[in-house]
Amino acid sequence: MKVRLDPRTKLYMILIVSAIVMMSATTPLLWTVRIIMTMIPILLLIAEKRYASALRFFMLYIIAIVLTFYFLSADSTGLLKALLTGYCGIVAQFLPALITAWYVVRTTKIDEFMSAMQKMHVPDGITISLAVVMRFFPTIKEEYASIRDAMKMRGIALADGNIIKMLEYRMIPLLFSCVNIGDELSAAAITRGLGGEVKRSSVVELKMSIADYLLIVGFTVATVIFVFFKYVKR
DSSP: OOOOOOHHHHHHHHHHHHHHHTSOOOSHHHHHHHHHHHHHHHHHHHHTTOHHHHHHHHHHHHHHHHIIIIIOOTTOOSHHHHHHHHHHHHHHHHHHHHHHHHHHHHHOOHHHHHHHHHHTTOOHHHHHHHHHHHHHHHHHHHHHHHHHHHHHHTTOSSGGGOHHHHHHHHHHHHHHHHHHHHHHHHHHHHHTTTTOSSOOOOSOOOOOOHHHHHHHHHHHHHHHHHHIIIIIOO
């Protein structure tokens, strides 16, 4: 079942998860709270029928958690184990915020985002910058896929194993595309009247649903529990 969340709820999720990942989890309870908070955006991705993204994030996170707790440790000896320990620690620490941000970017329309920011009375400078960023990265992903397909059609996908040529054939066109995409997004923002003196209207009507309130309450309770057991009850 598809769950339609208000953009304000999604922004609150990013804020809470980003705050939680900045605080280290040192007990099984704190790790449980963090894992549950990580699973929520993955389940929301599944509800949006984005199964591939949900599966990739789930496998990457679970593998990092399993390796960190059952096969590796902070005092692991050997260069490979030390590097793997650091990598898994970074993934387990920061991937929850990445998953949440990915969900928000892939499931939020720009007009909904702009309307939500306007309701929260956020300055236009911040709103326009975030809106451009939200459209920039998905567009770059599509552009890179097009460049990759063009290289395959020309038979130079691997560039005969030459890493320098691989970077040249893919990164140089991508860099030029980034410049053009940035100009196009800026022009589109100006054309739509963003940043003008007149208050911008919107055909999108945002309304908080039961799912929004449940997620807000759930994330708030999880944050209180995390902070209480980490800093108050030691």
